[in-house]
Amino acid sequence: MAEAPAAGRPDPASAALARLAAEACDDRKAVDIRLIRVDEVSTLADWFVICSGLSDVQVRAIARSVEERIEEETGRLPLRREGQAEGRWVLLDYGELIVHVLMPQEREYYDLESFWGHGQQERYLGSAQATSS
Numbered sequence: 001m002a003e004a005p006a007a008g009r010p011d012p013a014s015a016a017l018a019r020l021a022a023e024a025c026d027d028r029k030a031v032d033i034r035l036i037r038v039d040e041v042s043t044l045a046d047w048f049v050i051c052s053g054l055s056d057v058q059v060r061a062i063a064r065s066v067e068e069r070i071e072e073e074t075g076r077l078p079l080r081r082e083g084q085a086e087g088r089w090v091l092l093d094y095g096e097l098i099v100h101v102l103m104p105q106e107r108e109y110y111d112l113e114s115f116w117g118h119g120q121q122e123r124y125l126g127s128a129q130a131t132s133s
Contacts (some may be wrong), residue, residue: 003101010047011039014096017070019046019124021092021099024069026126027049030101033124036116046096048062048119050112052104056087063090070094 018035025033039046063084071075080093081123082098089106092099100112100123113121 011030011096014039014046017048017074017094017097017131018049020021020073021049021072021097022051022124022126024048024066025062025099026124027069028053028058028065029100030044030058030062030126031104033126034113034121036113036119036121038116040120043120044123045098048098048100048112048116049124050100050102051124052102052107056071056103059090059101059103060084060087063092063099066092066099086110 001101015037022033022035023085034047034050036048036050036129037046038044063081064133067078067081070078076094078092078094080091085091088103089110090099090101092101102110103105116122
């Protein structure tokens with residue numbers, strides 16, 4: 001049986017899952033990808049990955065990319081998925097990870113980054129940003 005991480009230290013498996021999701025978002029050119037560690041401030045999950053797609057088609061493609069990548073590399077499917085039909089805010093719930101893919105208007109309106117601002121946040125620097133730095 002796996003040992004629980006020490007208090008104050010994130011579970012490395014959930015951190016790796018969050019990074020994998022962020023990479024999958026980047027693969028579909030998601031905008032402003034953020035990872036928020038919420039394990040110390042919430043029982044909902046350990047991590048949130050939040051990003052934007054610039055159209056409903058892109059939002060659904062980003063969510064599909066996350067699902068496919070996580071299933072391919074870990075064999076896991078989301079426990080719950082919401083919003084794919086509308087394509088304005090897709091939520092993928094993996095238990096310890098919740099991925100939010102939103103249109104810019106929804107992201108601005110709901111402002112999840114501020115709501116979860118007490119969690120540790122980091123901006124994911126994808127392939128385009130890393131090469132231009």
